[in-house]
Amino acid sequence: MSERTIRGSGAVWRASRAAVKRRRVQTVVIGLVVFCSTATVLLALAVISAARAPFDTAFEAERGAHVNAVFDPAEASAEQLAATAHRPGVEAAAGPFDQAVVTIPTDWVGRPPGPLTLVGRPDPAAAPVDRVELLSGRWATAPGELVMATAGGSGEGNLGKSVTTNTGLKLTIVGSAADMSQSAGGWVTPEQAAALHPVGRQMLYRFADADTEQQLTASLDKATEGLPKDAVANGQSYLVLKQAFSAGADAYLPLMTVFGVLGLIVATLIVGNVVSGAVVSGYRHIGVLKSIGFTPRQVVTVYLTMVSVPAAVGTVLGTAAGWAAAYPILQTAFSGIATGTAVIAPAGWLPVATLLGVPLLVALAALLPASRARRLSAAQAISAGSAPRTGRGLKVQRWLSGTRLPRAVSLGLGQPFARPARTALTMAAIALGVVTVTVTTGVTGTLAKAMSAPDEYTxxxxxxxxxxxxxxxxxxxxxxxxxxxxxxxxxxxxxxxxxxxxxxxxxxxxxxxxxxxxxxxxxxxxxxxxxxxxxxxxxxxxxxxxxxxxxxxxxxxxxxxxxxxxxxxxxxxxxxxxxxxxxxxxxxxxxxxxxxxxxxxxxxxxxxxxxxxxxxxxxxxxxxxxxxxxxxxxGTAGPVVAIRTFSTTFSVLLSVVAALGVFNTLLLT
The missing domain is CATH 2.40.40.20 (Barwin-like endoglucanases)
Structure with a gap:
């Protein structure tokens, strides 16, 4: 039994390999379809995952503030604000911290002149809320020291540099830090902040109910109940920061998702069409395989292997191409956004998911048509050839033959009724190709119009x-x-x-x-x-x-x-x-x-x-x-060129996939 099994497995592989070599056009079609579809799906998933997961992960790691509330010092004392940390619904709180605004009259560390919001805080590494992450240097421990907030990069090159305010105060940068709560433009010691005549006091809250804006508003009202009416100068919600965080990526999500879904559907339909056609056109080959001793299961295995080999190659190449393109696309999507300590990168599980999921999808799409092979006897397969089963579309063909249409035309019009499944798949491929081009043209035209020059001048x-x-x-x-x-x-x-x-x-x-x-x-x-x-x-x-x-x-x-x-x-x-x-x-x-x-x-x-x-x-x-x-x-502005290049590339890829499906149908016919 063991010897027969080994010999049978070797025969199945040799037959599959021969089928792959002999059916080169079908092999190329399957590989290209899967390549394009894998790349588009991975890109779509990369943008979606990057827009949703990084903020939540970094925010929770820092114990970010659900609400950053600024109070008027003239309306509420520090003792009154400290008491709000123990109100019902408050999970944790930090503060009050003095908040002051200073003006920098000249360019400083690559930034233009202007105001700078400073908050006086002790080292926040173990704070119950808003554990600001120190990226370089150390925390401010003495007057005249400044920890600069940065949205990206370590800021190590700025350590030791000085900043002078319009009042002559000199602050030396001793550290660079980032926080997901965006609670300040920089941090100084509490003593330094108090000497700057603070215009506000900052309280950072985490609430038990913080899923919606309504819950946050209600929680802040409960926490500040009993304070003067005008005590709260401002309250910044973390939900607003989260929405702003993914705003750039959201502009890409609809386009990426459409291409990803279309690519997946096109891949499934075209692969099913190609494999179905391969089985139908290979009836004689199936009969030969059965006549020399191949079992029905082995015949199915031959045809599944025949489609899995190019699909595996297309999946690997598509995953590599999609993964390589994901990083520059994400950098574009999140450009100009304060990402804080969040890591903007596609999820590490995406390549594994596509490498496993796409071949499985291809195998499932191929299983149904390939399983038809096991129901044919050797004699039926050899005698059937590549002709459709008797009686299929016969009435339509007879009616067409009785019209005055040329015989070639009537025979051609009768083919869709003779092979309805193949016709349906081909029509679906054509429809998806048209949808892809239409969506791309509309979206690209709209975005380009919004970003391009308002006139035709140089x-x-x-x-x-x-x-x-x-x-x-x-x-x-x-x-x-x-x-x-x-x-x-x-x-x-x-x-x-x-x-x-x-x-x-x-x-x-x-x-x-x-x-x-x-x-x-x-x-x-x-x-x-x-x-x-x-x-x-x-x-x-x-x-x-x-x-x-x-x-x-x-x-x-x-x-x-x-x-x-x-x-x-x-x-x-x-x-x-x-x-x-x-x-x-x-x-x-x-x-x-x-x-x-x-x-x-x-x-x-x-x-x-x-x-x-x-x-x-x-x-x-x-x-x-x-x-x-x-x-x-x-029309030559950078964003316009990028949008047109991106959408045109994917439109061409999916149109080629749909065209290959039509070409394969014509070839089989």
Whole structure:
């Protein structure tokens, strides 16, 4: 028995290997279909897992705060706030910590001038809430020391550097840290914070009921019951941070999921179609195998092996390709988002899941048609050949033969009725191919329109560089630079973008504020406003959905901006198509309410029709070598190119898969 089993297994393998070599077209079709489908499914799962798991994992590891509440020191004492930690529903609490806002008047460690929110805390390593993770250096233990908050990187290169506030206070960076609660822009000792005349006191809470915003609001109300009505200046929910964390990836999720699901369905249908066709067209081969002693089970094994070999190769290559592409896609999806200590990477189990799951799916799709082989006797298989069973579609074929259609046409029209299963699978493949192209065209067109240039002109980006070792100090002032850009040959319009960091009253984190001015308060790189209107009036601002979601804001709300001991209230009047989660946009008139310095970082020059872009760049460089120029034409912006490349690649892959299914059907017919 053992000898016969070994000899039988060897015969099955030799027959399977011969079938793979002989049916090269089918082998290539199966391998390519599985390759494309595996890559798309792995990419879709990678983005989904990265958008959901990292925040929760890092947040729980740090005992993140469900609510970061800031209280008015004039309304509630430190003793009153400390007592709230023992109220019903409070699972744990940390604080109160003094919170102060200082202004940094010059560039510091790669950051522009602006306000900095500081919180006075002792070493939080063992804190019951918000265990800030120290990435480099040590915690502040003496006055004059600063632990800088960072959204990414260790910050080790900044250790030992000094920061001087507008009041002359010198702070030395002794450490760099990150926290998922985003509770501060930096940390100092409690004594240092108290000396800075704090404008708020911070309490960090973890509640027993914290699954929804309603529960968090109710829990905070219970914890602060008995305090003066205006004691709570602001409360930041961790759910808002979590939503902002995955906001960038959410823009990719629908597109990735559609491609992943379509790839999976196409793979299943096409493999089933190919294997079914292989069994039908190989009836004579099946008969020969049975006539020389192959059992029905061995015949099924031959055909399952025949499809599993290319499927395994396609799965391995598709997994490798999808895994390699997952990292750059995730970096793009989470760019501009404060990820804190969360690790942005695809889940480690994904390659294992695809390596095991896809071949299993292929085997299941192949099992049903392959099992038909075991019901055929050797004589039936040899005599049947590749013809359909008698009587299938006979009435339709007879009716078609009686029409005036050419015989070739009537025979062709009758084939779908002779093989209904194969026809259904082929139609499904065609339909999915059309759906893929339609979805891709629509989504790509919409995203590209939202991100591309608003006109067909050529634009020149002019970036201000400041002092550089090789080019020296800038030759021109801001006003002289703008006048030169207007006067250079070919200029049609010059827009100006100023950038500063401003504090938002009631928020622990400072934000970037873009102020547009010049000939027009919009340039080619500014995002489109998809709801409301552009912020062109005094005291108006616009922002992306991530900015609003992270702070619990909506259109029509007012926020107060603070810069250089000045403050002004702006109304959110426009929603941008996306935008940085830590940036808002306003105009030059509103900027003047906060600071007389325009803080220009970029000029957008729209060239006149037919102007020589290279000559304009040369003229700018000759006037001031510290200015950096680049040419941008309509539709060539980075995000637009990335979206088109990504969607086109996957559209072509899935269209090729569907086309191969149709080709295989025609070949078998």
């Amino acid at each position: 634009h020149i980006d002019v970036l201000t560089g400041g002092f550089t070792v090789d080019k020296g100090a800038p030759r021109l002032t801001q006003e002289q630079t703008e006048a030169m850009l207007h006067a250079a040959p070919g200029a049609d319009r010059v827009s100006v973008r100023g950038l500063v960091r401003v504090a938002v009253v009631g928020q622990p984190q400072v934000v970037f504020a873009n102020f547009y001015g010049g000939d027009a308060m919009v340039d080619h790189s500014r995002l489109n406003v998809v709801e409301g209107r552009p912020a062109t009036g005094l005291g108006e601002a616009e922002a992306g959905p991530a900015f609003l979601d992270q702070r619990g804001l909506k259109l029509g709300d007012k926020v107060t901006l603070v810069l250089d001991d000045r403050q002004t209230t702006v109304t959110l009047v426009g929603l941008e198509s996306q935008g940085n989660a830590n940036a808002l946009t306003s105009n030059d008139a509103t900027r003047a309410l906060l600071t007389p310095d325009r803080h220009v970082v970029e000029y957008d020059v729209r060239l006149a029709a037919g102007a020589d872009a290279k000559a304009y760049q040369d003229a700018v460089s000759a006037a001031d070598p510290t200015l950096s120029t680049s040419v941008v034409t309509a």
